[in-house]
Amino acid sequence: MLALIATLAIQALVSMTVLTPPVLAALAAPDIGIASERIGLFTALVYAGAILSSAGSGALLARTGPLRLSQWCLAFCAAGMAVASVGLLPAVMLGAVLMGLGYGPVTPASSHILIRQTAPERRSLVFSLKQTGVPVGGALAGFIAAPLALMIGWRGAALAVAGASLALALAVEPMRARFDVGDAPGPAAARSPLAGVRLVLRTPALRRLALSSTSFAATQLSLATFLVTFLTERAGVPLVTAGIVMAVAQGAGIVGRILLGWVADRLLRPGRVLALLGIGMAAASVATGLISSAWPLPGIFVVTAMLGLMGLSWNGVYLAEVAAIAPPGTAGAATGGALSVTFLGIVLGPALFSAVVSLSGSYALGFAIVAAAAFTGGVGVWGAGRPSLKST
Numbered sequence: 375m376l377a378l379i380a381t382l383a384i385q386a387l388v389s390m391t392v393l394t395p396p397v398l399a400a401l402a403a404p405d406i407g408i409a410s411e412r413i414g415l416f417t418a419l420v421y422a423g424a425i426l427s428s429a430g431s432g433a434l435l436a437r438t439g440p441l442r443l444s445q446w447c448l449a450f451c452a453a454g455m456a457v458a459s460v461g462l463l464p465a466v467m468l469g470a471v472l473m474g475l476g477y478g479p480v481t482p483a484s485s486h487i488l489i490r491q492t493a494p495e496r497r498s499l500v501f502s503l504k505q506t507g508v509p510v511g512g513a514l515a516g517f518i519a520a521p522l523a524l525m526i527g528w529r530g531a532a533l534a535v536a537g538a539s540l541a542l543a544l545a546v547e548p549m550r551a552r553f554d555v556g557d558a559p560g561p562a563a564a565r566s567p568l569a570g571v572r573l574v575l576r577t578p579a580l581r582r583l584a585l586s587s588t589s590f591a592a593t594q595l596s597l598a599t600f601l602v603t604f605l606t607e608r609a610g611v612p613l614v615t616a617g618i619v620m621a622v623a624q625g626a627g628i629v630g631r632i633l634l635g636w637v638a639d640r641l642l643r644p645g646r647v648l649a650l651l652g653i654g655m656a657a658a659s660v661a662t663g664l665i666s667s668a669w670p671l672p673g674i675f676v677v678t679a680m681l682g683l684m685g686l687s688w689n690g691v692y693l694a695e696v697a698a699i700a701p702p703g704t705a706g707a708a709t710g711g712a713l714s715v716t717f718l719g720i721v722l723g724p725a726l727f728s729a730v731v732s733l734s735g736s737y738a739l740g741f742a743i744v745a746a747a748a749f750t751g752g753v754g755v756w757g758a759g760r761p762s763l764k765s766t
Contacts, residue, residue, distance in 0.1 A: 377553065378500060380546055381484035382507045384444045387542045388480050389511025391451040392420055392473055394519045394535050395458065396599045397617055400606050401528040405461050415728055416470050417599045421720040423474020428717060431482035431710025432570045439554030440483040440706065441546060447483070448543035450476025455536040459529045481505075481693060481713055482570075486706030487553050489697045498644065501697070502635025502690025509627035509686050512598055516624065520602075520617030570704075570711025579699050580708060582755065584715035586648065587692055589751030591716045592723025593655050593744045594685045597623065597662075599724045601678065604737050609674065610667040619678050626679040627686025638691045645755050647691050652752020655684035656745040663741030685748075692716075723747070 395402070395416055403409060427434075434443050451473050458469025484504055515535075523531040574580040601620050605611040611619065634651070638644040658681035665674055693709060700708030727740040 376549070377487050378504060380441070380549055380553070381444075381487055381504050382510075383542060384448065384546070385480060385484060385504060385507025386510040386514065387539050388447055388451050388477055389508045390514045390519075391455050391511075391535055391539050392477050393512045393515040393598050394455070394532065395470075397515045397519045397602050397620065398523050398528040398531060399603050400613060401523055402461070405528075406463055406466055408463065409732070415725060416466065417595055418721045418725040418728075419467055419470035420474040420477065421595070421717045423471040424478035425474075425714050425717045425721065427475045427478030428482065428710045429478075429568055429571050429714040431479040431713075432704070432707030434479055435483060435486055435706045439550070440486045441550050441553040443479050443483045445543040445546065447476040447478075447480045448539045452476075452536040452539040452543075455532050455539070459532040459536075461529065478713065478717070479710065482706040482710035485693060485697050485709040489705040496639065498638040498691050498694040499632070499635040501694035502631040502638075502687075505690040505693060506628045506631045508689060509624035509631070509682070512624035512686075513621040513628070516602070516617040516619075516621030520614055524614065568711075570707035570709070571714050572711070573700070573704060573708050574696075574711040574715060577699065580696060580712060583648075583692060583695055583699075584712040586652070586751040586755035587688075587712070587716040588719030588722075589747035589754075590648075590652060590655070590685075590688045590692075591719035592726075593659060593748040594688075595720045595724050596659075596727045596740070596744045597681055597685050600727060600731075600737070600740070601662075605665070605674070608667075608737055609665050609669065611671075611674070615671070619675060622675055623678045623682030624686065626682035630683040630687030631690050634687045635690045635694070638694070644691050644695050648688055649752045649756040651684055651688045652748050652750075652755065655681065656749035656752070658684045659741045659745035659748060663738035663745075719747075 399416075431443075438446070454469040454472030454474075454476065456469070457472060458466045460466075460469075485501070488500060488504060519531050519535060522534060526534075574584050598620075601623065602613070602616045605616040605619060606613055634647055638647045658677065661677045662681050665677060693712075696709050696712045697705040723744060727744060730740045730743060731737055
């Protein structure tokens with residue numbers, strides 16, 4: 375339980391840091407001198423940095439231990455937010471890369487901690503509970519960052535979030551003696567920063583999961599990156615209300631992660647769960663793109679909550695499968711390698727979405743494209759992963 379609480383808190387704060395800039399985009403963009411829809415390029419830079427650091431997670435874990443590495447992740451995310459708050463375009467770009475370097479190893483580090491302390495029959499549920507930190511972070515960004523930005527400015531809100539990350543990094547220091555011990559990652563992971571990527575690519579089950587996850591990740595980050603800007607600029611929703619809509623969508627993702635983690639452990643094959651989620655998030659993405667100023671607010675909440683439920687619920691099942699399929703002692707390295715592939719979707723998805731909106735002026739077209747990607751990923755992952763325990 376202590377391991378779950380610690381890794382959940384770290385995941386939530388890192389995710390809040392990464393998801394705060396999209397919430398602040400409408401206020402920050404005029405000061406930076408860019409169009410607000412270009413926030414997709416910021417997100418692409420974040421996850422470009424995450425690809426690099428995630429690929430090297432095995433080597434980093436071998437050198438530092440999982441909790442120390444998590445502390446460094448919090449510190450890098452805080453530094454990136456502080457640098458971005460300067461408001462000059464080069465500083466914003468550098469801040470995005472720093473945040474990405476911090477974001478990449480968080481999940482591999484937590485997987486290395488949790489895989490040693492979780493029974494197989496509860497693995498999908500426990501990993502899903504930990505991964506609720508991502509929508510929790512998004513909900514915190516929606517509930518806290520937007521009102522805070524209106525009170526003290528977007529720079530002040532950014533610095534406050536950075537301070538919270540640093541505070542948590544210091545708070546978990548006493549736990550290092552408990553979690554930075556035990557089996558280290560395999561020697562191959564320690565020797566090569568790309569060992570995790572090679573492990574995923576040469577293992578068919580891991581490769582299939584990782585490739586399908588790219589489309590799910592593109593959908594998830596397009597939601598997180600563009601929802602607030604889309605609602606404020608194209609649907610006429612006030613900023614604070616749009617932040618609440620995003621928080622509700624993230625909250626739906628929290629419920630979905632817990633529920634589907636249990637389903638994948640007890641009722642359906644994990645691959646079937648992921649496939650159905652891909653089809654569901656495709657339908658919800660198309661519906662979200664149809665939102666306009668003529669829509670009643672309850673309808674907006676319902677549709678975006680469905681997108682949050684479908685588009686944010688896949689991660690725990692996916693990561694539990696990666697950790698379970700990985701050879702003993704390589705859960706962290708395999709997770710880092712798989713996430714390097716996953717993050718490609720995050721880099722390409724928001725960047726493509728941003729380009730489509732900039733060229734066509736249509737958010738509906740952007741959401742339709744990510745819907746097509748999600749549907750393709752759902753079809754591709756059908757039947758992947760371990761059987762559910764009930765079926766065995």
